[in-house]
Amino acid sequence: xxxxxxxxxxxxxxxxxxxxxxxxxxxxxxxxxxxxxxxxxxxxxxxxxxxxxxxxxxxxxxxxxxxxxxxxxxxxxxxxxxxxxxxxxxxxxxxxxxxxxxxxxxxxxxxxxxxxxxxxxxxxxxxxxxxxx
Numbered sequence: 001x002x003x004x005x006x007x008x009x010x011x012x013x014x015x016x017x018x019x020x021x022x023x024x025x026x027x028x029x030x031x032x033x034x035x036x037x038x039x040x041x042x043x044x045x046x047x048x049x050x051x052x053x054x055x056x057x058x059x060x061x062x063x064x065x066x067x068x069x070x071x072x073x074x075x076x077x078x079x080x081x082x083x084x085x086x087x088x089x090x091x092x093x094x095x096x097x098x099x100x101x102x103x104x105x106x107x108x109x110x111x112x113x114x115x116x117x118x119x120x121x122x123x124x125x126x127x128x129x130x131x132x133x
Contacts, residue, residue: 064093074100
């Protein structure tokens with residue numbers, strides 16, 4: 001399922017929930033695989049703010065084709081917050097080259113997870129390739 005379809009379906013659910021007076025859902029909480037590590041997380045997810053963020057995603061999605069600069073996409077294979085298939089829209093729609101790094105041992109908050117060193121080294125290497133030493 002691509003970003004376009006899944007985002008639209010989520011908005012429908014959120015709009016219906018907001019119209020019914022639901023103001024928040026339980027938080028996803030900490031999405032880190034690494035033992036004895038957690039992130040600071042809100043107790044609830046405010047729906048109006050999520051809808052606002054998703055409205056912004058529409059603008060991003062509709063303008064992906066205008067991106068001509070090289071992009072780095074770092075994706076966890078198991079992510080309880082964002083479906084990794086959404087990255088396919090970025091790689092397929094961007095007009096610039098997209099380098100994708102797959103994380104095999106981290107969840108959503110990869111910078112605090114088992115692949116943190118890979119995130120850092122991949123980012124630094126990408127920046128060196130794009131901007132020079």
